[in-house]
Amino acid sequence: MTKQDRYTLTVRQTFSAYLDGIIDNEELIVKLREIEMQIMSDYDTEEEEYVADKGLWIRFFSGDTEGLTINEIEKDLQNRDHPNYKILKHGIAIGLADDELEVHYS
Template structure:
């Protein structure tokens, strides 16, 4: 697991703009994918590695950009609300983590 703390400010900014309604989901995903491309360029991407997020201390999930896109695509679905609350909690507590690794538990 490779933590990428230098990308936390970029992710925080994008998530905050999304939660505040200043950007839509497509723009959020675009910004996160651009960040992932930067990480891949720096880390010389290996097969199966991708950016994922841990939103708050004790968060048991490895939430990928694809997970975010899927979960937030239907704002009326309970998972969308749960994810938004988790993101907001992590931002408020300043616990957001950005990682780049494969998704197997290490």
């Protein structure tokens, strides 16, 4: 697990834009995937071995022991009527308000 402090602000801004209604679910996922690709590119330039199952995941608050991948975020945000949708949006809001959001790549 590697914490990606240099991408935290960008991810925070992306989630803030999502919560503020500036971007929708689809745009959120696209932007997160772009950030993931940038991190992957950073690792390529550092001559670390590429591993296909590595990816970006986000921890929203200190009690969040597992974090969520982009695919999990996308799935949870697809259905507004599902409880996971409300739970995730609440978790995002808490993470942003308490400044606890963390970006990881592993």
